[in-house]
Amino acid sequence: MLDVRTSLVADSPPPRRDPDLRRPTDVELAARVTVGDRTAFGELYDRYGKPAYSLARRICVDPGLAEDVVQEAFLALWRNPAAYDRSRGGFGTWLMTVVHHRAVDAVRRENTQRRRSVPLADETSELNVTPAEGADQAALTAVVGAEVREALQRLPEDQRQVLALAYLGGYTQVEVAALTGIPLGTVKSRTFAAIRGLRTALRSLWAGETGGDAPGRTTGAQR
Amino acid sequence: MNRDDDRCPEEELAVGYAMHALEPGEEALIRAHVPGCARCQETIRATQEVTAALGGSVRQYDPPERLRTRLMDAIENTPQVRVAEEPVPLGSRRPDRPGGSGRKLLLAAAALVVVAGIGVAGVRFGQLNDQVAQQDVRAGQLERALRIVADPDASRAVLQDESGDAVAVLLSADDAAAIVPTDLPANDVTRQIYVVWGTSAPEPVALATFDVTVSDADVRLLAWSPDAHRHNGFGISLEEGRTAPARPSSVLASGQVGPA
Numbered sequence: 001m002l003d004v005r006t007s008l009v010a011d012s013p014p015p016r017r018d019p020d021l022r023r024p025t026d027v028e029l030a031a032r033v034t035v036g037d038r039t040a041f042g043e044l045y046d047r048y049g050k051p052a053y054s055l056a057r058r059i060c061v062d063p064g065l066a067e068d069v070v071q072e073a074f075l076a077l078w079r080n081p082a083a084y085d086r087s088r089g090g091f092g093t094w095l096m097t098v099v100h101h102r103a104v105d106a107v108r109r110e111n112t113q114r115r116r117s118v119p120l121a122d123e124t125s126e127l128n129v130t131p132a133e134g135a136d137q138a139a140l141t142a143v144v145g146a147e148v149r150e151a152l153q154r155l156p157e158d159q160r161q162v163l164a165l166a167y168l169g170g171y172t173q174v175e176v177a178a179l180t181g182i183p184l185g186t187v188k189s190r191t192f193a194a195i196r197g198l199r200t201a202l203r204s205l206w207a208g209e210t211g212g213d214a215p216g217r218t219t220g221a222q223r
Numbered sequence: 224m225n226r227d228d229d230r231c232p233e234e235e236l237a238v239g240y241a242m243h244a245l246e247p248g249e250e251a252l253i254r255a256h257v258p259g260c261a262r263c264q265e266t267i268r269a270t271q272e273v274t275a276a277l278g279g280s281v282r283q284y285d286p287p288e289r290l291r292t293r294l295m296d297a298i299e300n301t302p303q304v305r306v307a308e309e310p311v312p313l314g315s316r317r318p319d320r321p322g323g324s325g326r327k328l329l330l331a332a333a334a335l336v337v338v339a340g341i342g343v344a345g346v347r348f349g350q351l352n353d354q355v356a357q358q359d360v361r362a363g364q365l366e367r368a369l370r371i372v373a374d375p376d377a378s379r380a381v382l383q384d385e386s387g388d389a390v391a392v393l394l395s396a397d398d399a400a401a402i403v404p405t406d407l408p409a410n411d412v413t414r415q416i417y418v419v420w421g422t423s424a425p426e427p428v429a430l431a432t433f434d435v436t437v438s439d440a441d442v443r444l445l446a447w448s449p450d451a452h453r454h455n456g457f458g459i460s461l462e463e464g465r466t467a468p469a470r471p472s473s474v475l476a477s478g479q480v481g482p483a
Contacts, residue, residue, distance in 0.1 A: 034303075036303060038295065038298065041295075041298060042291070042295060045291060045294060046291075049286050049290070049291065050283060050284070050285060050286060051278070051279045051283070052286075053284060053285075053286035053290070054281055054282065054283045054284050055278040055279070055281055057284055058281040058282065063284075063287075067286070067287065067290050067293075070286065070290060071290060071293060071294050071297065073386075074294055075294070075297055075298065075301055076386055076387065076388055078298045078301055078303065079301055079302070079303060079304055079388065080303070080304040080387065080388055080389050081303070082304070082389075083383060083386075083387030083388060083389070084387070088268060089268055089271065089272065090272075092275060092279075093271050093272050093275040094271075094387075096274075096275035096278045096279065097241075097271045097274070097275060098386055098387060099278070100243065100274065100275075100278055101243045101385060101386060102386060104243050105243075148276050148277065148279070148280040149280060152277075152280075163277075166239075166242050166244040167242055167244075167274055167277060167278075168281070170243075171244070172244050172245060172246055173239050173244045173245065173246075174246050176244075188235040188236075188238075188239060189235060191235070191238055191239065191242070191244075192234065192235045192238045195238050195269070195270050195273050195274075198273045198276075198277075199269050199270075199272070199273050202272075202273065202276060
């Protein structure tokens with residue numbers, strides 16, 4: 001489970017201790033990557049490799065394809081570290097977006113037939129799982145991950161369905177409309193409503209935990 | 224995306240774009256729209272925050288150890304594109320030598336480009352030098368292109384694909400422009416052409432065309448105009464045929480003007 005709660009403080013000012021002992025923030029590590037710091041790059045991988053791989057594997061299904069996706073995403077960071085612009089959000093958000101897009105591209109390009117054969121229920125069930133159902137996964141005990149799921153549970157089922165098919169299934173909205181028999185305009189409006197609802201719910205949760213809004217700190221790492 | 228009073232009619236498209244769930248035509252439309260719409264930019268940021276949290280909530284798997292090993296090995300053979308945060312003014316670094324052969328100009332301009340942080344790996348300039356030395360016939364065109372590169376008043380846009388990879392750099396001056404392809408595949412010059420689009424207007428505007436070939440992928444001089452120079456955002460598409468269509472079929476990369 002991606003520990004979003006932990007990530008909320010990922011880019012926060014470090015504790016006032018010996019500056020040599022504190023953990024570097026994601027932004028500091030990303031800045032060091034721009035000057036070819038391999039240790040910083042490795043540290044970013046250690047923080048985000050697991051959630052990145054898990055997302056890629058969920059979308060691609062094929063573990064080998066997921067490995068390729070994660071490798072290419074991190075190599076893209078190495079090639080052009082300036083692609084991450086801290087003014088546009090947190091590092092984790094940026095990286096998970098890159099991984100998601102590359103995974104969707106990969107599955108559309110290389111695994112179309114297999115992806116299409118996955119029952120639709122598989123896409124939506126991932127977002128319907130409760131914390132108890134996932135208790136066998138140690139990572140699922142992460143509190144904020146449960147909060148994300150809780151926020152999802154509060155969404156209407158029809159919104160969850162289009163969100164899951166598009167985000168986890170990698171289907172375009174046109175394909176989602178064709179698969180579900182829902183008009184394309186309705187797919188778009190439901191997706192928009194789902195994102196807005198989640199955004200509101202999660203911002204409220206995060207603000208409550210941090211004492212204020214924390215834009216851009218929505219994803220996190222293995223700490 | 225929390226207030227309804229200033230909604231943009233394209234926000235639903237912006238959400239779909241952030242989720243990578245649009246068809247190519249819709250994606251081109253929103254790519255052209257977003258640079259001029261703060262509302263949709265914020266919608267995309269907000270959507271990415273939410274989807275990243277969703278992405279982190281799926282069942283977790285430990286990546287195989289070989290992935291880290293493979294990755295750390297791979298970066299040893301992967302050059303970095305370096306884009307300086309605060310470009311050094313070109314004028315202060317301009318060499319004193321006037322004119323000269325195309326090769327000399329190229330070397331000087333290559334140094335200026337690096338100083339300005341345009342973001343082209345040094346290895347490319349080595350290739351560039353060799354190519355130009357063998358192609359005196361293009362020296363005049365290159366010289367003009369490189370003067371644009373060295374023009375402190377020229378504006379610069381790093382054009383990135385959807386993954387954030389820089390694929391080209393566009394330098395725009397009042398009456399001329401140059402494009403430096405950094406990671407664009409060669410097009411079939413018998414039936415395809417790259418098109419530069421201005422994206423600051425309500426609809427994308429075709430501004431110039433160019434080719435990228437396997438043997439010759441260095442700086443390109445573009446036919447330009449003051450109207451083209453007024454755009455703050457640019458995109459690139461690869462089109463079938465040898466002329467620019469009325470609308471882009473699919474925008475491969477886009478970017479905003481920053482200081483040159």
